Amino acid sequence: MSATAQRRGPAVEQALLDATVQLLTERGATVTVDDIAAATGVHKTTIYRRFTTREHLIAAAVRHLGERIVPVVEDVDPRAALGELARSVAAALRSPAGGNILRAVVAASASAPELIDLADEFFRERYEIALVHLDRLAAAGALRRDVEPVVVWEQIVNPMHVRALCGRPTSDREADALVDLALHGAAR
Amino acid sequence: MSATAQRRGPAVEQALLDATVQLLTERGATVTVDDIAAATGVHKTTIYRRFTTREHLIAAAVRHLGERIVPVVEDVDPRAALGELARSVAAALRSPAGGNILRAVVAASASAPELIDLADEFFRERYEIALVHLDRLAAAGALRRDVEPVVVWEQIVNPMHVRALCGRPTSDREADALVDLALHGAAR
Incomplete structure (x- = not known):
């Protein structure tokens, strides 16, 4: 070559x-x-x-897009960082691209069984940034020991994903409410 | 005729x-x-x-299927009823039909804009049963006043939906954990 x-x-x-x-x-x-x-x-x-x-x-x-629209948030306070990250996910899903892209990856996975793994990878890659902050909360003793950090993040962002699939946006205030509920639920 | x-x-x-x-x-x-x-x-x-x-x-x-596989649970204790209902959703999504059906409705909505509303209706209809029990908890003063009951249910079932879209099942124990976290988060 x-x-x-x-x-x-x-x-x-x-x-x-x-x-x-x-x-x-x-x-x-x-x-x-x-x-x-x-x-x-x-x-x-x-x-x-x-x-x-x-x-x-x-x-x-879709992975390429994700790299551009979901910023890595570095913040001294993990709760503030998670709030910022949740609002950035809500904004991404409210953008013209958001709902279409999410539906596209799910539709693609429906017609190509091997894409179920890619959809899984797509979500897991996005969870990574949040898990850094949730692990910091866990290390500080702020989470119940029986709580899996990834489940807390799923409870924050998956409602936004399903709403976007249904054509419903999540406002920043609603994103904050999801974070508040999930962190309260997981708190010791 | x-x-x-x-x-x-x-x-x-x-x-x-x-x-x-x-x-x-x-x-x-x-x-x-x-x-x-x-x-x-x-x-x-x-x-x-x-x-x-x-x-x-x-x-x-899909609506026709939903009527068959998600039973209406009547129980004296709303928490027990919500747990039962969450486990029935997890079981439905673990069934051979579950993931395929969910992907089918999302894929269909991706290619037909008017189906976004039908997808929305599909989810909302399923939420109705749970909302009866959540409203009973709210009436009993067991939920924070600033919490929207539907959001609590979204935090319980939407992680199961997204996992199913990614080909990952939710066990009964994991369904219980979602209920526990969400109700704890919403508790006064």
């Missing part, structure tokens, strides 16, 4: 992911590989060589 | 809903109206006349 071709690979991948995010945002889960090929000028054969299936391209694009 | 035709209508509808549930359970969201026509011997034109679109038939079938 020439040096030029090696340089072009990541750029092509980046262009494909950007275009897929853009089209998913605008059109939701009905986007086809033909649409993405037309938008990028990249041949379908190349797209399938890189991503194997339409569903895997969607999964990669 | 003849008396015979009037009697046949509900029977045809019942057969279509039963067949759709069966096919969704076995194959997930990829079921077509052709599949349902073939399984029931009902002409596609008749199916579309009754349900307008494939997605509306799926939504009707």
